[in-house]
Structures are given as C-alpha cells and as structure tokens.
Amino acid sequence: MIKKIFFILLTLILLTACYRKIKIPLPHYESELFIVGLVEPDSVAQISLSRTIPLSERSTDYTVNDARVILYEDESAVDTLKQNLSTPYLYTGTYPVNDHSEYKLRVSHNHLNAEGVARIPSAPDVEIKSVSQEEVITEENITNAVKIKIIIHDPPQTENYYAMRVMKKGGPEESQLYWIYTSLNDPAVMNEGIRFSDYIVFSDIIFDGKDYTMTLYFDLPGELLPGEYLEFKICALERHAYLWMRYQPNSSGLEGPFAGETSQIPDNIKDGLGVFAAKNAVILPYHFSN
Amino acid sequence: MKKIIFLLLLLTAGWAFAQKVRITGTVYDKETKEKLIGAQVYETLTGKGTITNDFGYFSLIVPKKDNFQLIISYLGYKTKMLLLPPRGQYQLKIELEPGEQLNEVVISLDKQPQIERNIEVSKISLDAKQVAEIPVIMSEPDLIKAVQKLPGVEPGVEGFGGMYxxxxxxxxxxxxxxDVPLYYINHLGGFLSVFNTDAINKVTLYKAGFPAKYGERLSSVLDIRMRDGNKKEFHGSFMAGVLSWKFNLEGPIIKDKTSFIISLRRFPYDLLLRTAGKLSSQMRTEGGYTFYDINMKLNHQLNENDQLYLSWYFGDDALSFSEREKDYKFRSRLGWGNHLISLKWARLWGHRWFMNTTGSYTRYRFGVTIKEKEIDSRMKLNFFSGIIDYRLKTDLESNVSEKVKLKTGAGYTYYIFKPGVAKYTTEGRENNQITDTVLGQVIFNSANWHTYVSALFKISEKFETEIGLRGNLYTTRQSIFPSLEPRINLKYMTGENSSVKLSYMEVQQNVHLLTSGNIGTPVDMWMPATDLVPPGKSRQIAGGYYHTFLHGEYDMSVEAYYKTMNNLIAYKPGTSFMTFAFEDWEYVVEKNGTGRSYGAELLLRKKKGKFRGWLAYAWAKSTRQFHQINNGKPYPFKFDRRHSLDITGSYHFKPGKVLSISWAFGSGYPITLPVGTVEYANVYEETEPGNGFFIVFDHIVKEKNNYRMRAYHRLDVSMRFTKKKKRGERTWILGVYNVYNRQNPMFYQLEYTENGMEVYQFSLFPFLPSISYSYRF
Known part of the structure; x- marks a missing residue:
C-alpha cells in the first residue's frame, strides 16, 4: 500500500514538474514610420512622428528627426510641419485647417515614406433637451449627478461616430465632469461607448439615421458656484479617429492561457502605421437658471 | 409548393395501400438484457434494412412475402439470422450474443446498413469499448478525449477538454x-470529462445535417446514452487509476424487468492529504482538490409496450483551503458542478408509433464560500452563479409506409440564469452588530418552445431524402424570437457499397457563453439571448462520399462543408467577467459578430479484425469578424487549425492483450503577438494648454491572431492486460503519454529579459507514464 501511495505521489510530482519553457524565434518585422495625427477646423495640424522598433532590436530610440512632413489641402500643399523640440515626436504646422476639406499628409525620412488622408466630417447636429441635477446611487456610493438629455440628429445612411465632453467653467477652476458608467445610462452609449481621456466615445449603431434623445449622467462633486456653467463639447469623428480613441484605453494586451481580447492598432497610414484622422466639434454652453 | 405536397401525399398514400408487412422489435444484449443502440436489422429477401434507435427499437415495412429472413448484427456481437414464418405483423424481441463474427457470415452481410446507407451526413458514433481502447493521459479512458480524435473536432489547448x-x-x-443538456463537462480543468465511461453505452456526434429533433446549438450535437444496467445478473467493477478511483454496480431489481446501474468516481488524493494533515500535529493549514461523479439509472419494463427510465447525475469539483489557529479560523471552498435528473417514458403505440417523453431538470452552478472567525467577529461570503433548465419534450417516430418514415415532436424549456449573487455577512460580538449585504442578485429568465417534423422518403432504391423543419419560439424579457430551421438530407447510392450525400441545416442558439481567455473555465457564464444580444444563428451545407469495402471491414468518408455563423459575441477588448456588473453584461460584449468555416475531412476506419482503428484528417479554415475587433477585418478563429491528423488503433494480438497507439498532429493555432514597440505623443488626448501631450509606450499589435504557434504532435501508447480470475476479470493498463517527449505549445508569452524582449513557449505535458488497475466481477 505504501508503495502504491508513493507511486501515486510520484506521478503527481512528475505532473507538476513537467512545466517547460522554451524560447521561440521572434516574428520578423521591419521598422516603420508611426504617425498619430489629428486635424480639426480652425486648428493647426499636429502629428506625432516616430518609428517602430522590432522586438528583436534592443534600441529604444524611437525618434525620427528632420523628417519632411507636408500637409496637402485638396491636393495642394498648404503647410510644412516642423519638429517641435519641446515635445518628443511632435511635428506642428502653422496653417489653420478649414471645414469640409480633405487633407493629405505625406511624410518622408531617409528611405521610409508614409501617407495618410483625413476628411473633415460635418459638425454634429445636436441640441440640448434638458439638464438637471439628481442624486444617483452607484456601486460605491450616492453621488450628486448631472442628468443630461441631448438630441442627436444623426444623418441617414452613414456610419457616424461621436465624442462628448462636459466641463465646468466660469468659476475659479475649470474641471471636467466624469461620466458615470452604470446601467442607468443610455443604451446607445452603454452599447458602444467607451471613456477616452475627457471624452465619451460612441457610434450611432443603435440610432443610425434617427433623431435620438440620449440620457447621460455625469458626476458633479459639490454645487455650482455663482457664474459657473457647463460646457458641452460634442465632436463628430472620422471612423479612424473613433477607432483610435476606442483603442487607446485597451492597447497592447499580451496573450496567455487566460488572456482576454487584445486590441489592434487602428491603421489608415499607407506604407506606415498609425492614424491620421479628423474631428469637428460644436460647443454648447448651459447655464442653470438658479 | 402545393403541387409538391400533393404529390408527396399521393405517393405516401399509394405506398401505404399496397400489401405490406410491418416488422417491429427491440434488440437486446443476450447476457445483460440491455438494449442495443444502432444495431443493424436487414431483411435479405426484400433488401430492406434499418437500425435500432436510442431505445433499441426498430421498425421495418416490407412487401408481403411467404417468409422473411432477418439478419441482425451489431459490432462486437455475433450476427443472428431469423427465419420468420408468414404473418401479417411481427413484434420481435431479439437477443444478440457478445462475441466476434465468423468470416463466412460477414460475406453475406454486404448489403446491411453501413456508413453509406445512413441518410445522415457528418454523423459518427462510438461505443464504450472504442472509447476505452484509446490511449489517453494517465490511462484513464475519457469520452471527450476520444471525440477529440474525430475529424473536424479540435481539442483546443492541450490537456483541457475543449471541443471546437x-x-x-x-x-x-x-x-x-x-437527452438532457450538460453545461460544463470538465473535471480537473479539463484533464477528464464528467462522463464516467463505465456508465456510457454509446455516443453519437453530429457535426452537420442535424436531425430536426436537435437544435439549440450552432455547431454540434454530442448525444451520450447511458447504459441501462444488467437485467439478468449482478455485476460490478472497480478501478484505481492515477486520476480517479471508480466503482460500478449494476443488476436486476426484478429479473428481466427492472434493473439499475450506479457508477461512482472520485479523485482520491484529497483524502490522503487530509489524513496526512491530521497525523501531523504541526499542520494547521489544510487544503486540497477533489471531484466526484455519481451516475445512476433505473429502468423498468411496465409491460410489452411501456418502459420507464430514471436517470440521475450528480458531479462536483471542489477546491478548499482552511487554516486554524487558537483564536482564528478560516475556511474557503470553491466548487462547481452539474446536477441532472430525468424521467423518461418510452412507449410503443399500436406497433406503429414509438414515443419518448422526457421531463428533466439540469443545473450548473459555480460557487465560492469564505468563512472567517476571529475572537470578536465573524465574516461569511457566498458567491454563486449558474444556470437551471427545466424541460419537457416528446418525440414520436413511425414508419408510416414502406417508403416514408416520419418523426415529430415538441417541447418546452424554461431557463433560469443566475449570473452572480454575492451574500456578505459580518457579525461583531462587542456591539452585536450584524450586517447582511446582497450584491448582484440578478436573475434572467427565458423560455423556448420547439416543435419539429421530419420525413424520410425512399424515393427509389438509390435515392432517399429526409426533409425536416424545426420551429422555435424563444421568449426573453419583452422580446420574442421565432425561428424556422429547415433541415434537408439527400442520399444517392452510387454503387452497392458507396453513396454521396448532401445536407443543409439552419440552427438558432438562444444562450451565449461569456468566456474569458482561450479555454473553458468553471467561471464562464451562460447568459440568455436578449433584444440587445440576439440569438446566434448558423447555416451549414455539408456533403460527402461514403464507401464501405472489403466485406465491411473498412469504411471511409470524405466530406466537405461550408458554415456561416451570425450574432456571435466576444468580450470587448480589455473586458472580462471581473470588470462589470452583471446587470450590464450586454454592454461589455462585442455583438453581431460573424463567423465563417469551411473545410474537408477524411475518415478511414478499420472496424473488424485483430487491428481496429481509424485515420482522421481535416483541412479547415475558420474566421471571425466583429465591427470593433481587428479594425473590422476578419481574423482567424483562435482554434483555426489548417491541418489535423489523428491515427488511432488497437491491436488485439492475444486474447486479453491489447496494444493501443494514437498519434496526433496539428498545425499551429493562431495567437496574437506584437511585432514591435513604439513611443509616440498622443495628440488625441488634450491636456492643459502648454503642457504638451502624453508620451505613450505601446506594443505594435497589427492584427489579431497574426502568428501561428508551433505544430503539435504527440504519440501515446497503452497496453491492456486482461485476465480471467476466479470471480471475475482483472485489467492492468500501462500507458505512456507523449512517448517521444515533444514539447507542445500550450501558450506563448512575451518576457523582458537582459537581451531585450523575447517570446517563450510554455508546455505542460512531457513524457508521462501511468498505470491503472481494474477488476470486474
């Protein structure tokens, strides 16, 4: 019997000791130009330009110095972006971008060339229906919230993408109001929405082509002071701007046996990698009457 | 359409009015009186044949003759011939004796129903003997591991009981x-499935062309039938293996009328560890893992036409840990398991209609209990999630004429989904303060009505078709999802022993599984389809060529298929079951995904002789597409495998000595690996004026599942020694898993090392010898 137990335990030990780890050749990959660019009416173009480094390389120098970065408006060169030495990887233009135009970005550096195209979307057609203050029970506590109802007049037969931000302004300090993510919120946003930086980013997948009244709750710590008001910034996004903003909070998961879904870098750059896209915003202030 | 229906009715009526004889009956094992599923019944003078159904019952309508010669055969049993005197109708009880068939008889059986004569496409059956002879890890026969060796079935991550x-x-x-669904079928994380092979009679896998009585899932049906138990004598067995110890007992309660079978299986090492813990006075902590299964079945023959079956399955896995000190106690238990009970009534109505009515309850539950006790306080936390089904269904079948076989039925299923309820209780003694908190008490209910009808038409000696329609009415919250699922099978005999077949089917799936990662785990949650996450749908067309040759010793099938799937779901990037409240589950999944699979499969089997086995090869391609994953582009499914080959065989070189060999090969599964790294200024993220932008470091993941793991291959060998003893039969099984110690990929991981970033493959199962002992009495 003792021999049997010994044999059984030995087998168990064998099983636990059988974990093996071997090195695998890295996938082959060539360095590329990496562009993160955004154009917005009445602003100058700003792009981040760096280079990707294959996993097999030990270098950590991502910088691309003295690249030729030219912005074209409807096929005509309108701006040459210069390297901004105060911020790594940043190239900045001087030409304010126009509404309803198509912009092309051409980048060349040594033997590498890359190109991206952005089309300024129409500004979103939105109106504020109501704004009120309420107490909301979240998973953690009871909080003072701003309940906002906005009407989005979504254009028919197109996929449209939106980003929305609420700021408290007019007082001694400007601050952003955080979106409360619970099932209280609007299904259209809950379904597709994601928080990126100051913005809620969502698509029209639920209300495509309709006049849609959206209800959202934002956290409002404390009371509004006299003179303070809320400012709604609602942007129409190009698809790749939307994809980029969705990608950002969930980038680069690595796989293991229990790993979840990984995110892939949105890419609309020809012969390179990254995103060059546009947005167009409307700003709506809201003053509480009392 | 009306013309076609009229024509069919006319044909049916015509056939029905001709002078015919109905031969019905049930086929039993002579020694145990258990019914034999899938036994072949062939009338030689008219050339008509059929197979027994899941209750051992058959029905044949043949043209009237002076007498009939019936041949009844079943793999592993001696073939029986019956000469039937002239009569208008027959109801037979046929007993087959276990044993090998003599060759001279085999020759006369060329025309009996074989793979090419069945109407079904992509259907493969295995019996318990075949499952037992396949060498597997730790010498423990396992049903799911056997099914994984069939073409078109991918095992997923090694060692885990996946079935893709x-x-x-x-x-x-x-x-x-x-007839009752199970929702989670793994023990030990997938080393073993919950099916105790001692209690199994037969298993049938459908990969396409589902008969209309089946629905509910998009890709396959695995129909497992438990044994009924010996009606003549008491028998039993026990087995001590590396992974489990088993005990099985069966016998008559009322001879030839009522029998029972009970099978127990347990992972025994927690008992050893606990005993060791109690022997050591120093040990204040105790922990362990165990699982157990109990299968029980009672069956009672009420009279010639009525039979009752009561089936019960109970299985659990438990992982526990406890700690005890002078003023402190801590206990935790994590458990999961299935509980299933069904009552079945099988009845033959007037020698024409065979009916099976089943009422059942099945539940899967995952739970965690934590208890902590200190001098002045107590804490208790309970968390559980699960799914419960209540079902009632009736299936009817009849040979309405010589050339038409009708099957119909209806049923109702009521689902209760409990995605997660946590109860938290604290009690402080000093101030007598008690708090009770219940979190996430969310229950979703839904229901499904189904009905179906299918008819098998023998259009000519060569051509048969089975046309079926299944209707579902699925209700959830305020939404109703009706569906009509056509099922069509066609068969054309191209020769005496060969045929071509074609099938088309549509299926709706009303439940979704929220699963994290690459493997099925007990914490995966079943959720109902809703208006926001509608039921999944699939369409599949499949067809092939089927051939039996060398006097039935070999058969082969070559099949091709094309399948589309809609309304698939996946967790949104960065989300898992830990990151959301259950009320919001519909919002954390990517919806409206599509899938596409196509491929070709070859199965070559040797069914008789000293060497038996099969070769299974599959070429396949499978993709998924979601609007928000992989930039909306299609990507390979995570278990997309281009080539798989399984060679499985057993050689009976002496009575009682069987050598089994199995070799598996599979090209690599896809995984997502970054190809590089980058830093950039994120111009999309606004900061305070003048502060610039955030600098972000990122891995470059260009496409999902962009890389393939190394190919997988493995050789397993086992040797079985069986010897008759005074009061029974003992069997030793010696086995070796992964004979040539191939380091197969389980998962890949990126690691930062002194040399920069490197990719490592992790393997778990090297060369593993094992032994098991069993005794049958």
Whole structure:
C-alpha cells in the first residue's frame, strides 16, 4: 500500500514538474514610420512622428528627426510641419485647417515614406433637451449627478461616430465632469461607448439615421458656484479617429492561457502605421437658471 | 409548393395501400438484457434494412412475402439470422450474443446498413469499448478525449477538454446525457470529462445535417446514452487509476424487468492529504482538490409496450483551503458542478408509433464560500452563479409506409440564469452588530418552445431524402424570437457499397457563453439571448462520399462543408467577467459578430479484425469578424487549425492483450503577438494648454491572431492486460503519454529579459507514464 501511495505521489510530482519553457524565434518585422495625427477646423495640424522598433532590436530610440512632413489641402500643399523640440515626436504646422476639406499628409525620412488622408466630417447636429441635477446611487456610493438629455440628429445612411465632453467653467477652476458608467445610462452609449481621456466615445449603431434623445449622467462633486456653467463639447469623428480613441484605453494586451481580447492598432497610414484622422466639434454652453 | 405536397401525399398514400408487412422489435444484449443502440436489422429477401434507435427499437415495412429472413448484427456481437414464418405483423424481441463474427457470415452481410446507407451526413458514433481502447493521459479512458480524435473536432489547448467543432466555439456544442443538456463537462480543468465511461453505452456526434429533433446549438450535437444496467445478473467493477478511483454496480431489481446501474468516481488524493494533515500535529493549514461523479439509472419494463427510465447525475469539483489557529479560523471552498435528473417514458403505440417523453431538470452552478472567525467577529461570503433548465419534450417516430418514415415532436424549456449573487455577512460580538449585504442578485429568465417534423422518403432504391423543419419560439424579457430551421438530407447510392450525400441545416442558439481567455473555465457564464444580444444563428451545407469495402471491414468518408455563423459575441477588448456588473453584461460584449468555416475531412476506419482503428484528417479554415475587433477585418478563429491528423488503433494480438497507439498532429493555432514597440505623443488626448501631450509606450499589435504557434504532435501508447480470475476479470493498463517527449505549445508569452524582449513557449505535458488497475466481477 505504501508503495502504491508513493507511486501515486510520484506521478503527481512528475505532473507538476513537467512545466517547460522554451524560447521561440521572434516574428520578423521591419521598422516603420508611426504617425498619430489629428486635424480639426480652425486648428493647426499636429502629428506625432516616430518609428517602430522590432522586438528583436534592443534600441529604444524611437525618434525620427528632420523628417519632411507636408500637409496637402485638396491636393495642394498648404503647410510644412516642423519638429517641435519641446515635445518628443511632435511635428506642428502653422496653417489653420478649414471645414469640409480633405487633407493629405505625406511624410518622408531617409528611405521610409508614409501617407495618410483625413476628411473633415460635418459638425454634429445636436441640441440640448434638458439638464438637471439628481442624486444617483452607484456601486460605491450616492453621488450628486448631472442628468443630461441631448438630441442627436444623426444623418441617414452613414456610419457616424461621436465624442462628448462636459466641463465646468466660469468659476475659479475649470474641471471636467466624469461620466458615470452604470446601467442607468443610455443604451446607445452603454452599447458602444467607451471613456477616452475627457471624452465619451460612441457610434450611432443603435440610432443610425434617427433623431435620438440620449440620457447621460455625469458626476458633479459639490454645487455650482455663482457664474459657473457647463460646457458641452460634442465632436463628430472620422471612423479612424473613433477607432483610435476606442483603442487607446485597451492597447497592447499580451496573450496567455487566460488572456482576454487584445486590441489592434487602428491603421489608415499607407506604407506606415498609425492614424491620421479628423474631428469637428460644436460647443454648447448651459447655464442653470438658479 | 402545393403541387409538391400533393404529390408527396399521393405517393405516401399509394405506398401505404399496397400489401405490406410491418416488422417491429427491440434488440437486446443476450447476457445483460440491455438494449442495443444502432444495431443493424436487414431483411435479405426484400433488401430492406434499418437500425435500432436510442431505445433499441426498430421498425421495418416490407412487401408481403411467404417468409422473411432477418439478419441482425451489431459490432462486437455475433450476427443472428431469423427465419420468420408468414404473418401479417411481427413484434420481435431479439437477443444478440457478445462475441466476434465468423468470416463466412460477414460475406453475406454486404448489403446491411453501413456508413453509406445512413441518410445522415457528418454523423459518427462510438461505443464504450472504442472509447476505452484509446490511449489517453494517465490511462484513464475519457469520452471527450476520444471525440477529440474525430475529424473536424479540435481539442483546443492541450490537456483541457475543449471541443471546437468545425470552427465553432466551445458553447456551440449541445452535449446531451440521456437527452438532457450538460453545461460544463470538465473535471480537473479539463484533464477528464464528467462522463464516467463505465456508465456510457454509446455516443453519437453530429457535426452537420442535424436531425430536426436537435437544435439549440450552432455547431454540434454530442448525444451520450447511458447504459441501462444488467437485467439478468449482478455485476460490478472497480478501478484505481492515477486520476480517479471508480466503482460500478449494476443488476436486476426484478429479473428481466427492472434493473439499475450506479457508477461512482472520485479523485482520491484529497483524502490522503487530509489524513496526512491530521497525523501531523504541526499542520494547521489544510487544503486540497477533489471531484466526484455519481451516475445512476433505473429502468423498468411496465409491460410489452411501456418502459420507464430514471436517470440521475450528480458531479462536483471542489477546491478548499482552511487554516486554524487558537483564536482564528478560516475556511474557503470553491466548487462547481452539474446536477441532472430525468424521467423518461418510452412507449410503443399500436406497433406503429414509438414515443419518448422526457421531463428533466439540469443545473450548473459555480460557487465560492469564505468563512472567517476571529475572537470578536465573524465574516461569511457566498458567491454563486449558474444556470437551471427545466424541460419537457416528446418525440414520436413511425414508419408510416414502406417508403416514408416520419418523426415529430415538441417541447418546452424554461431557463433560469443566475449570473452572480454575492451574500456578505459580518457579525461583531462587542456591539452585536450584524450586517447582511446582497450584491448582484440578478436573475434572467427565458423560455423556448420547439416543435419539429421530419420525413424520410425512399424515393427509389438509390435515392432517399429526409426533409425536416424545426420551429422555435424563444421568449426573453419583452422580446420574442421565432425561428424556422429547415433541415434537408439527400442520399444517392452510387454503387452497392458507396453513396454521396448532401445536407443543409439552419440552427438558432438562444444562450451565449461569456468566456474569458482561450479555454473553458468553471467561471464562464451562460447568459440568455436578449433584444440587445440576439440569438446566434448558423447555416451549414455539408456533403460527402461514403464507401464501405472489403466485406465491411473498412469504411471511409470524405466530406466537405461550408458554415456561416451570425450574432456571435466576444468580450470587448480589455473586458472580462471581473470588470462589470452583471446587470450590464450586454454592454461589455462585442455583438453581431460573424463567423465563417469551411473545410474537408477524411475518415478511414478499420472496424473488424485483430487491428481496429481509424485515420482522421481535416483541412479547415475558420474566421471571425466583429465591427470593433481587428479594425473590422476578419481574423482567424483562435482554434483555426489548417491541418489535423489523428491515427488511432488497437491491436488485439492475444486474447486479453491489447496494444493501443494514437498519434496526433496539428498545425499551429493562431495567437496574437506584437511585432514591435513604439513611443509616440498622443495628440488625441488634450491636456492643459502648454503642457504638451502624453508620451505613450505601446506594443505594435497589427492584427489579431497574426502568428501561428508551433505544430503539435504527440504519440501515446497503452497496453491492456486482461485476465480471467476466479470471480471475475482483472485489467492492468500501462500507458505512456507523449512517448517521444515533444514539447507542445500550450501558450506563448512575451518576457523582458537582459537581451531585450523575447517570446517563450510554455508546455505542460512531457513524457508521462501511468498505470491503472481494474477488476470486474
């Protein structure tokens, strides 16, 4: 019997000791130009330009110095972006971008060339229906919230993408109001929405082509002071701007046996990698009457 | 359409009015009186044949003759010939004796129903003997491991009991134990399935062309039938293996009328560890893992036409840990398991209609209990999630004429989904303060009505077709999802022993599985389809060439298929079951995904002789597409495998000595690996004026599942020694898993090392010898 137990335990030990780890050749990959660019009416173009480094390389120098970065408006060169030495990887233009135009970005550096195209979307057609203050029970506590109802007049037969931000302004300090993510919120946003930086980013997948009244709750710590008001910034996004903003909070998961879904870098750059896209915003202030 | 229906009715009527004789009966094992599923019944003078159904019952309508010669055969049993005197109708009880068939008889059986004569496409059956002879890890026969060796079934991650059929996900398999679904089928994380092979009679896998009585899942049906138990004598067995110890007892309660079978299985080492813990006074902590299964079945023959079956399955896994000190106690238990009970009534109505009515309850539950006790306080936390089904269904079948066989039925299923309820209680003694908190008490209910009808038409000697329609009415919250699922099978005999077949089917799946990662785990949650996450749908067309040759010793099938899947779901990037409240589950999944699979499969089997086995090869391609994953582009399914080959065989070189060999090869599964790294200024993220932008470091993940793991291959060998003893029969099984110690990939991981970033493959199962002992009495 003792021999049997010994044999059984030995087998168990064998099983636990059988974990093996071997090195695998890295996938082959060539360095590329990496562009993160955004154009917005009445602003100058700003792009981040760096280079990707294959996993097999030990270098950590991502910088691309003295690249030729030219912005074209409807096929005509309108701006040459210069390297901004105060911020790594940043190239900045001087030409304010126009509404309803198509912009092309051409980048060349040594033997590498890359190109991206952005089309300024129409500004979103939105109106504020109501704004009120309420107490909301979240998973953690009871909080003072701003309940906002906005009407989005979504254009028919197109996929449209939106980003929305609420700021408290007019007082001694400007601050952003955080979106409360619970099932209280609007299904259209809950379904597709994601928080990126100051913005809620969502698509029209639920209300495509309709006049849609959206209800959202934002956290409002404390009371509004006299003179303070809320400012709604609602942007129409190009698809790749939307994809980029969705990608950002969930980038680069690595796989293991229990790993979840990984995110892939949105890419609309020809012969390179990254995103060059546009947005167009409307700003709506809201003053509480009392 | 009306013309076609009229024509069919006319044909049916015509056939029905001709002078015919109905031969019905049930086929039993002579020694145990258990019914034989899938036994072949062939009338030689008219050339008509059929097979017994899941209750051992058959029905044949043949043209009237002076007498009939019936041949009844079943693999592993001696073939029986019966000469029937002239009569208008026959109801037979046929007993077959276990044993090998003599060759001279085999020759006369060329025309009996074989793979090419069945109407079904992509249907493969295995019996318990075949399952037992396949060498597997730790010498423990396992049903799911055997099914994984069939073409078109991918095992997924090594060692885990995955089952991915023709590019379908793990939740797309309907796994039925005596007609009742099981929702989680793994013990030990997948080393073993919950099916105790001692209690199993037969298993049938459908990968396409589902008969209309099956639905509910998009990719496959695995229909497992438990044994009924010996009606003549008491018998039993026990087995001590590396992974489990088993005990099985069966016998008559009323001879030839009522029998029972009970099978127990347990993972025994927690008992050893606990005993060791108690022997050591120093040990204040105790922990362990165990699982157990109890299968029980009672069956009672009420009279010639009525039979009752009561099936019960109870299985659990438990992981526990406890700690005890002078003023402190801590206990935790994590458990999961299935509980299933069904009552079945099988009845033959007037020698024409065979009916099976089943009422059942099945539940899967995952739970965690934590208890902590200190001098002045107590804490208790309970968390559980699960799914419960209540079902009632009736199936009817009849040979309405010589050339038409009709099957119909209806049923109702009521689902209760409990995605997660946590109860938290604290009690402080000093101030007598008690708090009770219940979190996430969310229950979703839904229901499904179904009905179906299918008819098998023998258009000519060569051509048969089975046309079926299944209707579902699925209700959830305020939404109703009706569906009509056509099922069509066609068969054309191209020769005496060869045929071509074609099938088309549509299926709707009303439940979704929220699964994290690459493997099925007990914490995966079943959720109902809703208006926001509608039911999944699939369409599949499949066809092939089927041939039996060398006097029935070999058969082969070559099949091709094309399948589309709609309304698939996946967790949104960065989300898992830990990151959301259950009320919001519909919002954390990517919806409206599509899938596409196509491929070709070859199965070559040697069914008789000293060497038996099969060769299974599959070429397949399977993709998924979601609007928000992989930039909206299609990507390979995570268990997309281009080539798989399984060679499995056993050689009976002496009575009682069987050598089994199995070799598996599979090209690499896809995984997502970054190809490089980058830093950039994120111009999309606004900061305070003048502060610039955030600098972000990122991995470059260009496409999902962009890389393939190394190919997988493995050789397993086992040797079985069986010897008759005074009071029974003992068997030793010696086995070796992964004979040549191939380091197969389980998962890949990126690691930062002194040399920069490197990719490592992790393997778990090297060369593993094992032994098991069993005794039958």
């Amino acid at each position: 059929v023709r590019g379908g996900s793990i939740d797309q398999n309907l796994i039925l134990l005596d």
